[in-house]
Amino acid sequence: MMICISCGAEYDNQEIIYTCRECGSILEVVCQPQVSRDIFECRKSTMWKYKEFMPVDHSLIVSLEEGGTPFCRCQKLGDDLGVELYVKVEGSNPTGSFKDRGMSVGITKARELGVDTVGCASTGNTSASLAAYAARAGLRCIVLLPSGKVALGKLAQAMFHGAEVISVRGNFDEALEAVTALALEGQLYLLNSVNPFRLEGQKSIGFEIVDDLGWKSPDRIILPVGNAGNISAIWKGITEFHEAGFISDLPRMTGIQAEGAAPIARAVEQGWEDIVPVENPETVATAIRIGAPVSAKKALRAIYESDGMAETVTDEEILDAQKLLARREGIGVEPASAASIAGLRKLVESGQIDKGEQIVCIVTGHLLKDPNTAINACKEPIEVDADISALSRIINQS
Numbered sequence: 001m002m003i004c005i006s007c008g009a010e011y012d013n014q015e016i017i018y019t020c021r022e023c024g025s026i027l028e029v030v031c032q033p034q035v036s037r038d039i040f041e042c043r044k045s046t047m048w049k050y051k052e053f054m055p056v057d058h059s060l061i062v063s064l065e066e067g068g069t070p071f072c073r074c075q076k077l078g079d080d081l082g083v084e085l086y087v088k089v090e091g092s093n094p095t096g097s098f099k100d101r102g103m104s105v106g107i108t109k110a111r112e113l114g115v116d117t118v119g120c121a122s123t124g125n126t127s128a129s130l131a132a133y134a135a136r137a138g139l140r141c142i143v144l145l146p147s148g149k150v151a152l153g154k155l156a157q158a159m160f161h162g163a164e165v166i167s168v169r170g171n172f173d174e175a176l177e178a179v180t181a182l183a184l185e186g187q188l189y190l191l192n193s194v195n196p197f198r199l200e201g202q203k204s205i206g207f208e209i210v211d212d213l214g215w216k217s218p219d220r221i222i223l224p225v226g227n228a229g230n231i232s233a234i235w236k237g238i239t240e241f242h243e244a245g246f247i248s249d250l251p252r253m254t255g256i257q258a259e260g261a262a263p264i265a266r267a268v269e270q271g272w273e274d275i276v277p278v279e280n281p282e283t284v285a286t287a288i289r290i291g292a293p294v295s296a297k298k299a300l301r302a303i304y305e306s307d308g309m310a311e312t313v314t315d316e317e318i319l320d321a322q323k324l325l326a327r328r329e330g331i332g333v334e335p336a337s338a339a340s341i342a343g344l345r346k347l348v349e350s351g352q353i354d355k356g357e358q359i360v361c362i363v364t365g366h367l368l369k370d371p372n373t374a375i376n377a378c379k380e381p382i383e384v385d386a387d388i389s390a391l392s393r394i395i396n397q398s
């Protein structure tokens with residue numbers, strides 16, 4: 001069953017519906033399996049380890065073995081900041097971002113419903129992931145991308161996996177509105193995170209974190225927020241495990257946005273239950289260049305219920321954090337992902353995060369998603385002949 005998060009109206013899981021017919025708000029899937037956590041033992045570490053919590057037909061699963069991503073202790077960076085820091089490396093998923101978790105469930109649902117065409121609007125990663133999973137399932141895939149604002153690696157993936165890529169004159173929010181209209185006309189099955197089944201996959205990030213910590217919640221989970229699906233999904237997963245009695249404590253959900261695209265942070269600052277959209281969102285972190293997040297209400301609920309917070313970071317802080325994580329801990333992430341680390345630094349410096357907290361930062365996408373930003377942040381290599389004395393001079397110069 002799906003329910004409307006605002007008015008509680010109920011819908012059958014077999015219905016193709018994205019928003020409430022009664023009040024227009026967003027929907028969520030109800031999932032309350034009666035199981036013991038022992039059943040997870042000895043299962044392969046992909047997100048389907050927790051399949052009882054994935055309410056789709058398990059005989060139709062479309063998977064590339066997503067999930068089970070690295071949970072890296074970052075001792076040096078943690079010590080610098082005075083916290084116990086873990087980084088959940090979502091760039092290690094099959095197409096290089098956390099979206100694969102959502103697409104595995106979403107495409108499985110598409111097969112269950114018997115649709116032949118799937119689609120999305122995307123700042124890049126959603127389209128890369130959808131293209132790959134649609135290819136695996138043999139479905140037609142249409143993606144709308146904001147013209148000129150999608151990082152190179154993501155564009156290459158979407159095209160190479162055979163999606164029909166359409167470049168839309170406008171930003172992500174406008175592309176999402178357009179693709180939603182197509183979906184409502186029945187021209188495609190929409191796999192943006194307004195589709196609540198996407199979040200059923202992404203909630204496994206929360207499952208893995210508490211499992212990795214030995215069935216304990218960290219003090220805090222910090223992640224970048226764009227369309228606001230992921231923070232909502234992780235909170236849903238964590239609360240489901242809490243309600244099942246698998247864990248006894250809960251984390252504070254902490255969302256980080258780029259200063260030029262921060263409707264959620266603004267709403268939290270004001271104590272609002274919904275956002276005021278940002279008209280012309282702008283940030284170097286193109287993945288989260290989003291002004292009207294569809295899952296805003298769910299995200300705000302997650303932040304308020306968990307006694308969490310939201311913060312903004314500048315593009316400069318994002319790029320500094322991206323470099324710091326790469327150079328100090330060897331973890332390469334795309335700019336949007338580094339917002340979590342930038343936010344952590346800012347909140348520690350301002351005293352809003354206490355020393356000694358156990359913190360999990362989610363880094364959502366791989367460094368190679370956006371090679372141009374990485375190259376632009378570095379000096380060009382010196383070119384010489386393969387001559388020992390010339391080489392020797394260069395490496396002894398500094």
Ligand code: AN7
Nearest residue numbers: 122123125126226227228229230364365
């Ligand atoms: C690397 O691909 O919205 O708050 O269309 O690619 O759940 O939207 C991407 C979002 C964070 C924000 N980090 O997550 C898309 C898209 C990376 C991302 C986010 C995205 P949400």
